Amino acid sequence: MRMQIFIPQDTTALALGADKVSSLVAKGAESRGLHADIIRNGSRGMFWLEPLVEVQTKSGRIAFGPVNTSDVDSVLDALQASLDGKVLIDHALYLGEVKQIEYLAKQQRLTFKRSGIADPACITSYQRLQGFVGLTKALSMTGQDIVDELKNSGLRGRGGAAFPAGIKWQTVLDTAGEQKYIVCNADEGDSGTFADRLLMESDPYQLIEGMTIAGLAVGANQGYIYLRSEYPVAHKILNIAIERATDAGFLGANVCNSGKDFFLEVRLGAGAYICGEETSLLESLEGKRGMVRAKPPLPAIEGLFGKPTVVNNVLTLGAVASILEQGSDIYKNFGMGRSRGTLAVQLAGNVKRGGLIELAFGVTLREVVEDFGCGTLSGRPIRAIQMGGPLGAFLPKSQWDTPLDYEAFSAIKAMIGHGGIVVFDDTVDMAAQARFAMEFCVIESCGKCTPCRIGSVRGVEVIDRIVANEDRDNNLILLHDLCDTMELGSLCAMGGMTPFPVRSALTYFEEDFGISSRGDH
Amino acid sequence: MEKASNVDQLIEQFKTLPGGLLPLLHAVKHELGCVPDSVVGPIGKGFNLSRAEVHGVISFYHDFNTHPVGHHTVQICRAEACQSMGSRHIESHAKQSLGIDYGETTADGLITLEPVYCLGNCACSPSVRIDDDIHARVDQTRFDQLITELTTPNSETSGVSS
Ligand SMILES: Cc1cc2nc3c(=O)[nH]c(=O)nc-3n(C[C@H](O)[C@H](O)[C@H](O)COP(=O)(O)O)c2cc1C
Numbered sequence: 159m160r161m162q163i164f165i166p167q168d169t170t171a172l173a174l175g176a177d178k179v180s181s182l183v184a185k186g187a188e189s190r191g192l193h194a195d196i197i198r199n200g201s202r203g204m205f206w207l208e209p210l211v212e213v214q215t216k217s218g219r220i221a222f223g224p225v226n227t228s229d230v231d232s233v234l235d236a237l238q239a240s241l242d243g244k245v246l247i248d249h250a251l252y253l254g255e256v257k258q259i260e261y262l263a264k265q266q267r268l269t270f271k272r273s274g275i276a277d278p279a280c281i282t283s284y285q286r287l288q289g290f291v292g293l294t295k296a297l298s299m300t301g302q303d304i305v306d307e308l309k310n311s312g313l314r315g316r317g318g319a320a321f322p323a324g325i326k327w328q329t330v331l332d333t334a335g336e337q338k339y340i341v342c343n344a345d346e347g348d349s350g351t352f353a354d355r356l357l358m359e360s361d362p363y364q365l366i367e368g369m370t371i372a373g374l375a376v377g378a379n380q381g382y383i384y385l386r387s388e389y390p391v392a393h394k395i396l397n398i399a400i401e402r403a404t405d406a407g408f409l410g411a412n413v414c415n416s417g418k419d420f421f422l423e424v425r426l427g428a429g430a431y432i433c434g435e436e437t438s439l440l441e442s443l444e445g446k447r448g449m450v451r452a453k454p455p456l457p458a459i460e461g462l463f464g465k466p467t468v469v470n471n472v473l474t475l476g477a478v479a480s481i482l483e484q485g486s487d488i489y490k491n492f493g494m495g496r497s498r499g500t501l502a503v504q505l506a507g508n509v510k511r512g513g514l515i516e517l518a519f520g521v522t523l524r525e526v527v528e529d530f531g532c533g534t535l536s537g538r539p540i541r542a543i544q545m546g547g548p549l550g551a552f553l554p555k556s557q558w559d560t561p562l563d564y565e566a567f568s569a570i571k572a573m574i575g576h577g578g579i580v581v582f583d584d585t586v587d588m589a590a591q592a593r594f595a596m597e598f599c600v601i602e603s604c605g606k607c608t609p610c611r612i613g614s615v616r617g618v619e620v621i622d623r624i625v626a627n628e629d630r631d632n633n634l635i636l637l638h639d640l641c642d643t644m645e646l647g648s649l650c651a652m653g654g655m656t657p658f659p660v661r662s663a664l665t666y667f668e669e670d671f672g673i674s675s676r677g678d679h
Numbered sequence: 680m681e682k683a684s685n686v687d688q689l690i691e692q693f694k695t696l697p698g699g700l701l702p703l704l705h706a707v708k709h710e711l712g713c714v715p716d717s718v719v720g721p722i723g724k725g726f727n728l729s730r731a732e733v734h735g736v737i738s739f740y741h742d743f744n745t746h747p748v749g750h751h752t753v754q755i756c757r758a759e760a761c762q763s764m765g766s767r768h769i770e771s772h773a774k775q776s777l778g779i780d781y782g783e784t785t786a787d788g789l790i791t792l793e794p795v796y797c798l799g800n801c802a803c804s805p806s807v808r809i810d811d812d813i814h815a816r817v818d819q820t821r822f823d824q825l826i827t828e829l830t831t832p833n834s835e836t837s838g839v840s841s
């Protein structure tokens with residue numbers, strides 16, 4: 159039998175040189191007379207080990223990582239020696255069986271259970287790994303049954319707002335209309351997040367399946383994936399997957415001979431963060447400026463082109479496929495309080511072991527960062543953690559025992575958002591981070607409301623004056639007033655939550671603003 | 680002349696697509712390297728929109744530059760995860776070593792420098808995108824290496840290991 163060697167093709171693996179590693183492995187295997195097939199799989203999400211080279215052996219799938227181009231020869235030598243004789247693999251990068259790697263073994267993978275196993279574009283691999291089981295079940299159910307299953311799962315939207323998915327679908331189902339749409343929000347603009355990207359690049363059929371189930375549930379025959387243009391690899395893989403799913407009869411006219419249609423198309427964004435906000439996204443999909451719409455009307459009632467529309471995040475729709483496959487009771491058994499199921503934690507920034515960590519809600523921030531992350535990459539102490547993207551609070555040590563649960567986070571004026579965690583060491587300048595939060599709002603505001611559009615510009619200026627110790631006390635009062643105005647007077651969370659990182663920086667790290675040395679200069 | 684007729688063809692192709700304006704603008708950018716003022720009129724006609732409306736859409740999105748850019752586009756991630764790994768140093772190094780600011784192109788027309796806000800590579804930051812390739816853990820040395828690969832064609836073998 160030919161040897162199977164797996165080398166990932168996701169963005170991060172590629173960014174770390176996976177293509178070069180792959181071609182060297184191919185050459186090296188050939189010159190050693192190893193009969194090997196190289197499969198470009200998705201990533202397991204253990205990015206600190208990328209490029210992770212896996213080999214299928216009789217006793218399981220083993221791995222080496224991180225494998226740089228200069229390691230390829232020695233890895234192949236170690237591999238060959240173990241095949242020829244009865245010697246064990248002896249190599250510094252040898253990690254043993256992939257499934258046993260602690261980082262992976264400790265996770266509860268539901269949405270990401272297939273990630274990294276196979277070639278993401280291979281539809282037969284997807285089916286072999288329980289793909290389309292959920293869709294097959296959904297095809298024998300009524301729309302209401304599907305929505306009830308989703309409600310029972312307790313799934314809340316993973317894009318940030320954590321709205322119960324079943325209730326949203328119920329509204330779309332109950333709204334009369336010939337034409338309805340399913341829109342997948344794949345704009346993933348938050349810094350520190352990459353779970354949507356990983357799912358699309360490593361298991362794209364799961365998203366396709368989830369969207370098709372959504373279409374069956376609410377009676378929509380057209381879906382759009384609104385993908386940010388910063389994701390060229392995901393774009394390519396999604397288009398291949400859609401084409402193959404259509405050819406195989408899982409998409410398009412007469413899905414699986416059910417008599418029902420579901421067409422799916424990818425649309426590219428154009429570098430605007432605000433287009434992740436669902437109504438801005440819909441405007442953009444309609445070919446307009448991404449100006450946020452006032453709600454009501456809800457998109458579920460008047461959404462894309464004025465029609466009833468489900469807008470869900472990639473991970474929400476991905477979870478739908480596994481909920482239908484395994485049953486909602488299994489899904490809801492994970493989690494705590496009103497946060498049911500699993501959260502795809504994305505550990506990023508200055509961290510030794512960054513990656514995708516899928517866990518039941520309830521684990522603490524500290525456990526994630528210390529047990530999985532193993533501290534900072536720089537080796538210096540962690541000083542601040544930003545959770546939930548650019549609109550999320552900066553949290554000091556005293557807050558790290560907060561469990562990952564939507565309600566527990568809002569109780570400390572923070573948010574889980576899309577699950578991104580960015581770690582900063584003690585060299586961080588928190589006044590500079592607060593300034594950046596305002597600056598980001600200047601750059602990305604859609605411009606519809608004054609507190610956001612102008613307030614953020616003033617915010618940058620005021621922070622500069624505070625740091626320069628120009629009339630610091632009065633400018634601090636002004637900054638708090640400004641934050642109040644933005645929080646209360648903005649139409650959406652862009653202006654409404656930019657104060658969160660700013661205020662948390664001021665509250666927990668006031669010394670960085672020169673506040674403890676008040677009046678010194 | 681030939682390019683103008685290509686744009687006309689694209690307009691024909693996209694004008695009946697629901698929400699076809701963004702896909703069209705991407706296609707125009709792909710064809711011409713930018714979305715110049717000269718296409719605003721024809722697009723307006725094709726899509727039954729005023730010039731102001733078309734212009735409004737183009738100007739809303741960071742991706743749709745109205746002037747030609749260099750042969751390669753180098754984007755440096757300015758978002759938080761990359762900041763935590765020292766991207767501010769990469770930014771200033773890039774501006775200084777290339778002698779240009781964001782939005783500018785080197786005198787030889789080779790490289791345009793742009794900011795970007797997250798490339799989804801935040802577990803291995805700092806990140807830099809060059810055309811459609813994303814690079815991880817880019818420090819100053821690696822940045823210089825990447826730029827050298829752009830300036831010396833066929834340097835396939837120069838980038839071994841990082
Ligand atoms: C400024 C802003 C940016 C947002 N960006 C995203 C995003 O990139 N991806 C996403 O799924 N949701 C984003 N959201 C949330 C969406 O508005 C919306 O709640 C979500 O798409 C609904 O899907 P869900 O219920 O499955 O989470 C953003 C919201 C705001 C206010």
Ligand code: SF4
Nearest residue numbers: 604606607610650653
């Ligand atoms: S808060 Fe900002 S981004 Fe949101 S609608 Fe108002 S101006 Fe637009």
Ligand code: FES
Nearest residue numbers: 756758761798801
């Ligand atoms: S913050 Fe730079 S890649 Fe995400």
